[in-house]
Amino acid sequence: MIKLAMYFKRRTDGRFYKSLYISGNFIFVAFAMAWVIFRLYWYPCKLLYATLYGGVYLGPQDGKFMPLLGVMLILIYGMNVYWFNFIIRMVWRVASTGEDPEDNREYDTTAVSGLDQQKLDLIAAKKTKSRKKKE
Incomplete structure (x- = not known):
């Protein structure tokens, strides 16, 4: 949705659609807030806690793959933090320069x-x- 709004805000004939520009920025801010809430707060509070603590102390003591599951979930959390770095850098660049947000990952x-x-x-x-x- 964000990319569509950013691509369609300016047409080839020169018309500019401010509503698409505003909705694209709003959707991006909502995306960043949802990332913080769900991937950086609720994920470690609920899933990591339940898996690491509950799996070790409350779960079956013969679970052979529980340590491996815990390590993989921690790696996913590390990747979420790493990707959030890109989101924050983009927000900072747009806020400090005033330029349109664009995807740095594009070729x-x-x-x-x-x-x-x-x-x-x-x-x-x-x-x-x-x-x-x-x-």
């Missing part, structure tokens, strides 16, 4: 290839023309 062909966007567009147009000729 940037200009940075990888060293070619500017016009040359990349020409290459893509040539490839589509050659494909049409083959058909």
Whole structure:
């Protein structure tokens, strides 16, 4: 939803839809708050506690895979903290610079290839023309 709102806020004919811009920002803030509440607070409070404490002291004493389960759940929590780092960095960048939020994980062909966007567009147009000729 966030990406759709950000992509559709400005059309190719130049029209700007402020409602999509505002709803995209609102959805992103709601996403960040939900991440904190559910993945950084409730996950360790409920699931990790129940698995680590309950599995060791209250559960069956012959559970062979309980330590492995606990380690894997802790690794997932570590990944949640790591991903939250990206969310916070994005919020900070948008708040401090005022630029539009964009996904840093997307593949940037200009940075990888060293070619500017016009040359990349020409290459893509040539490839589509050659494909049409083959058909």
